[in-house]
Amino acid sequence: MSSPILSLRGVNKSFGPVHVLKDVNFDIAAGKVTALVGDNGAGKSTLIKCIAGIYTPETGDFHFEGNKVDINGPRDATALGIEIVYQDLALCDNLDIVHNMFLGREQKRGPVLNETSMEALARKTLDGLSVRTVKSIRQTVSSLSGGQRQTVAIARAVLWNSKIVILVLNLVRRLADNGLAVVLISHNLNDVFEVADNIAALYLGNMAAQVDKNEVIPRQVIELITTGKSAGVQAPVANKGAK
Amino acid sequence: MSVVIEHEDATIKSAMSDYWARVKAGDIGSLPAVLGLIALCTVFGSMSSVFLTPGNFANLLTQAAAVIVIAMGLVFVLLLGEIDLSAGFTAGVTGAVLVILITNHDVPWYAALLASIIVGVFLGFGLGTLVARLGIPSFVVTLAAFLAFQGILLLLAGEGGTIRVEDKTILAVENSNLSPLYSWIFFIVASVVYVLMGLNSIYARRKAGLKSELIKLWILKTAGLLGITGVAVFALNLERSNNPDLVSLKGIPYVVPVILLLLVVGTFVLGRTAFGRHIYAVGGNAEAARRAGINVKRVRITAFMICSGLAAIAGMIFASRQNSISPTTGGSSTLLYAVGAAVIGGTSLFGGKGKMRDAILGGLVVAVIDNGMGLLGYAAGIKFIVTGLVLLISAGVDAISRRGSAVS
Numbered sequence: 001m002s003s004p005i006l007s008l009r010g011v012n013k014s015f016g017p018v019h020v021l022k023d024v025n026f027d028i029a030a031g032k033v034t035a036l037v038g039d040n041g042a043g044k045s046t047l048i049k050c051i052a053g054i055y056t057p058e059t060g061d062f063h064f065e066g067n068k069v070d071i072n073g074p075r076d077a078t079a080l081g082i083e084i085v086y087q088d089l090a091l092c093d094n095l096d097i098v099h100n101m102f103l104g105r106e107q108k109r110g111p112v113l114n115e116t117s118m119e120a121l122a123r124k125t126l127d128g129l130s131v132r133t134v135k136s137i138r139q140t141v142s143s144l145s146g147g148q149r150q151t152v153a154i155a156r157a158v159l160w161n162s163k164i165v166i167l168v169l170n171l172v173r174r175l176a177d178n179g180l181a182v183v184l185i186s187h188n189l190n191d192v193f194e195v196a197d198n199i200a201a202l203y204l205g206n207m208a209a210q211v212d213k214n215e216v217i218p219r220q221v222i223e224l225i226t227t228g229k230s231a232g233v234q235a236p237v238a239n240k241g242a243k
Numbered sequence: 244m245s246v247v248i249e250h251e252d253a254t255i256k257s258a259m260s261d262y263w264a265r266v267k268a269g270d271i272g273s274l275p276a277v278l279g280l281i282a283l284c285t286v287f288g289s290m291s292s293v294f295l296t297p298g299n300f301a302n303l304l305t306q307a308a309a310v311i312v313i314a315m316g317l318v319f320v321l322l323l324g325e326i327d328l329s330a331g332f333t334a335g336v337t338g339a340v341l342v343i344l345i346t347n348h349d350v351p352w353y354a355a356l357l358a359s360i361i362v363g364v365f366l367g368f369g370l371g372t373l374v375a376r377l378g379i380p381s382f383v384v385t386l387a388a389f390l391a392f393q394g395i396l397l398l399l400a401g402e403g404g405t406i407r408v409e410d411k412t413i414l415a416v417e418n419s420n421l422s423p424l425y426s427w428i429f430f431i432v433a434s435v436v437y438v439l440m441g442l443n444s445i446y447a448r449r450k451a452g453l454k455s456e457l458i459k460l461w462i463l464k465t466a467g468l469l470g471i472t473g474v475a476v477f478a479l480n481l482e483r484s485n486n487p488d489l490v491s492l493k494g495i496p497y498v499v500p501v502i503l504l505l506l507v508v509g510t511f512v513l514g515r516t517a518f519g520r521h522i523y524a525v526g527g528n529a530e531a532a533r534r535a536g537i538n539v540k541r542v543r544i545t546a547f548m549i550c551s552g553l554a555a556i557a558g559m560i561f562a563s564r565q566n567s568i569s570p571t572t573g574g575s576s577t578l579l580y581a582v583g584a585a586v587i588g589g590t591s592l593f594g595g596k597g598k599m600r601d602a603i604l605g606g607l608v609v610a611v612i613d614n615g616m617g618l619l620g621y622a623a624g625i626k627f628i629v630t631g632l633v634l635l636i637s638a639g640v641d642a643i644s645r646r647g648s649a650v651s
Binding site (some may be wrong): 053086107123 | 537
C-alpha cells in the first residue's frame with residue numbers, strides 16, 4: 001500500500017470487561033477504496049467510531065498524512081477531513097435538510113446563522129448528487145423516504161472537502177442509485193453481489209470478463225478470478241449485458 | 244450563478260395545500276392553540292358580559308404573565324425532551340431573593356433583579372449538571388428540587404411570613420400601564436421593525452437565488468398579525484377604570500413589552516443562532532448531535548440555566564402582582580399551568596419541537612379558561628378539571644401527531 005493518509009497503530013478499546021479492539025493496526029490510503037470487513041461483533045463499528053472521535057481508545061497512535069494526531073472528539077475528526085455516513089444515518093428528524101447537512105458546522109455571520117448561504121450550498125451539493133425528487137430542501141427529514149434520507153446523509157459527508165469518507169456498504173449502493181459512477185474494489189463476493197450491478201474480473205492483467213451481475217453466479221466469478229475463464233461466460237467484447 | 248432560481252409559480256392555494264399537508268403529517272404547530280383560543284373567547288364572550296371588556300382583557304394579560312414567562316423557560320428544557328418541575332418554586336425562591344434584597348437591604352431594583360436572575364441561573368446550572376453530567380433523569384432531579392426549593396422559599400419567607408415589596412418600578416410591571424400615546428408608539432415601532440425584518444429576509448433569499456416565501460401570503464399573514472395586535476392595543480387604550488375621575492386606567496400593561504422582549508430574544512436564540520439549532524438537534528436525536536460534534540452536555544446545562552433564569556424574571560412578576568412574596572409563591576398549580584401552556588401552545592413533550600410563541604399562546608389559553616370560568620362562577624375544582632383535560636388533549640394531540648409523522 002502506498003503511504004497511508006490515515007494510519008492507526010496498536011489501538012485498544014474496551015467497554016467495561018469487554019476488550020473489543022486488541023492492538024489493532026489499520027491503514028487507509030488516499031485515492032483507494034479500503035474495505036473493512038468482519039463478522040457481527042468483530043469490532044467494525046467500534047473501530048470506525050474511534051476514528052470518528054466518538055470513542056476514545058485506551059491506547060493507540062493515530063497518524064494523519066504522516067503526522068501524529070489526537071482525535072478527541074467528532075470535531076477533531078471532521079477538522080482532519082474525516083466524514084462518516086453511519087448506518088443509522090445520524091439525522092435529526094425534526095430538522096430540515098439544510099440544518100442536518102450543516103449540523104455542528106453551521107455557517108454564521110457574526111452570531112447569526114447564515115441560512116441563505118447554507119441553503120445555496122446544500123442545494124448545489126444535492127444537485128451534484130442528482131437529487132431531483134426532494135420537493136424542498138427546507139422540509140424536515142422526517143418527511144423524507146428512506147432513500148432520500150440516505151442521500152441527505154451522503155450529501156452531508158461530501159459537502160465538506162473531506163479526505164476520508166467512511167460509509168457502510170448499502171450506502172455505496174445508494175450513491176450509485178443517485179446517478180454516480182461507483183467502482184467497488186473487493187474480493188468479497190458476497191458484498192460484490194449485494195451491491196454491484198456489473199462485475200469486472202481482472203486476471204493477471206487481462207480483463208477476463210465484464211458481465212452483468214444477473215448473468216453470472218458467484219462460482220463463475222471465482223473461476224474468472226482464479227483461472228481467467230469460466231464456462232458459459234463469453235469473452236469481454238461480446239458482452240452487452242442483455243439478458 | 245450555478246444555482247437554479249426556481250420560478251415562483253406558487254399560489255396562495257398551493258401554499259395552503261402545502262400547509263395542510265404539513266398539518267396532516269403531524270406538523271401542527273400552534274394551530275390547536277389558536278383555534279382553541281378563538282373558540283374559548285367566543286364561548287366565554289357570549290356567556291359573560293364582562294369577559295370581552297378591555298378591563299378583563301388587561302387583567303387576563305397580567306394574570307397570564309408569570310405563567311407565560313415560566314413556560315418560555317420551560318420551552319428550552321422541553322425542546323431537549325427534559326422537564327423542569329421545579330421552575331415554579333425557582334420563581335418563588337428568586338422572587339424572595341429579589342424582595343429581600345430590595346426590602347430588607349435597600350438594594351436598588353435593577354441590582355436586586357440582576358442578583359435574583361444570577362441566583363436563578365445558578366440553580367439551573369445545578370439542575371442541568373445533575374441531569375447532564377450524572378445522568379439522573381430530569382424528572383427526578385427537578386422533583387427533588389421542587390421540594391427543596393419549596394423548603395428554601397419557606398426558610399427565606401420565615402414562618403408564615405410574607406415579605407412585602409414597595410419598590411415603585413417592580414410594582415409598576417404588573418400594576419401600571421404605558422400611556423396611550425406611548426402604547427401606540429410602542430406598537431408602531433414594533434410593527435415597523437417586524438415588517439422590515441420580514442422584508443429583509445425575503446430580499447436576502449431572493450438575492451441568493453433561493454425560493455422565498457410567497458410575498459402575497461407574507462403580506463396577508465403580517466397584515467393579520469398587525470391587525471389583531473392593533474385592535475388589542477386600541478382596546479387596552481380605552482378607559483377601563485370604574486371611576487375614571489379618581490384613577491385612570493388605560494394603556495398597555497408594562498408587563499406586555501417585557502414579555503415581547505423575552506419573546507424576541509428567545510425566538511432569536513432558538514431560531515437564528517447555532518446554540519438554538521443545537522437545542523433542536525439534541526432534542527431530535529441526541530446521538531446524532533453528539534456525532535456531529537455538538538457538546539450535548541453543555542447544551543443541556545445551558546438550557547436548564549436559561550429556564551431557571553427566566554423563572555427568576557417570572558419571580559419578579561409574581562412579586563409585582565402580589566406586592567409581596569409568600570411561601571406559596573410559584574407553588575400550587577403554577578408549574579403545571581406553565582408546562583400546560585407550553586404543551587398547549589404546541590411544544591412537544593418528546594423534545595425537538597416547539598417555539599417561544601407557544602408559551603404565549605398556550606399561556607393565554609390557560610389564563611382564558613381560568614379567567615372565563617371564574618367569571619361564569621364555576622368552582623375552582625371545575626377549573627382545575629377543565630384545565631387538566633385541556634392539557635391532556637394537547638398532550639394527546641402531540642403524541643398522535645408524532646405518531647403520524649413517524650409513519651409517513
